[in-house]
Amino acid sequence: MDAIIWENDSLRLLDQTKLPRSIEYIECNDYRTVAEAIKRLAVRGAPAIGAAAAYGLVVGARQIEAADRKTFLEKLEAIAGELGATRPTAVNLRWALDRMMMRLTTAPEQDVQELRRIMLDEAHAIYNEDVQSNRKMGEFGQELLPDGARVLTHCNAGALATAGYGTALGVIRAAHEKGKQISVYADETRPLLQGARLTAWEMVQEGIPVTLITDNMAGYLMAKKMVDCVIVGADRITANGDVANKIGTYGVAVLAKYHNIPFYVAAPLSTIDMGLSSGEEIPIEERDPREVTHHAGQAMAPDGVQVWNPAFDVTPNHLVTAIITEMGIVYPPYIENLAKICGYKK
C-alpha cells in the first residue's frame, strides 16, 4: 500500500486517518491540499512528509503564474514556506524542500516550464532514494536481529511513514525476508494510535506475527522477559545522537535500559540534523487537545480539563544502543561517529 502516488501526472496521498477502516486517496491538485494533509496527519511519518512536500511543491509550481525565472522562484519560495510550516519536528520536511529549492536555484535554466520539469525529476529522486535507503537500512539492521527475536516497536515507522518499505519496520521486514522467525509487539501509541491502526495493519497484511499492546503494558512485557530488542524510527536526530520520535518513545527507551534490552533507532541520513548540537534544540510540535480528550468524536474527559499534548519526545543518546542508517550502523560516541557518517570533518 503506497502512501504517496504520482501517477498520470498527478499526486494522490493515502488518507492514513481512515486506516484501517477504509482505503481512500486524496487527489492533490492544489499545494494547500498537500499542506492540509500533512497537518492533519493524512500523510505522516518523517520521510513520507518530506517526499509528500516535495511533490506538493511540484503541484504548487503548476499553480504559479509567472513568465520569468525570478518571479517564479520568488512565488515558489513562499509556497515552500507554507509547506515547511505544517509540522515543525521532522527535519525531513525542511530537508526535502531545501533540496528542491537548491536544485532550482543552482539550475541554469531560465524557462519556467523547464524548471517545473526539473522539479518533478527531483521529487521523484527524493522518493526513489528514500525507498533505496530503507532497503539498505533493512540489510544492515537485520544483522542485529537474531532468529526468533521478539521486537517491540512504537508508533509507525513502516512503509506508510516513508516512500516505501519503512525504517524500523524495514529492518523487521528484511529479517523476515531472510527467513528469520521474527515477531513484533506494537505499542498502540496514544493518542492517535499509529501503532494499532498502522503498524499492526502493515504487519498483518504482510503475515509477520504481531501482538498489539497498549502503551502502558511495555514495562510489564519487558519485566516478563518477552522482548529481545526495541526498534523505532526518528523524526530528528541531533549531532550528539539525541533522538526525537513519537511521544512515548523516551519512556520505552528508559524501560529498555532498565531491563538491559538493546534500543535501536532506524533512520535515513535525511533525518540527521547536524546543525543542532542536542535534543534540547529540537522544536517539539504540540497538537490539538481534542486528540487527547476525544476518541472517534466521543469525549473521554470532562469539558474544560487542561491538556498537554506534545506529539514527540526526545530520547537522550545514552539510551540509544545504535542508530541504523543507509550507510551502516552507527554506535556511540555519536558526536564523532554521526559526523563521520554524514561526511562532516571534525
Ligand code: MRU
Ligand atoms: O506524528 P507522526 O505519525 O508523523 O509521527 C511519526 C513518527 O514518530 C515516526 O516514528 C517517525 O516519523 C519515523 S517514520 C519512518
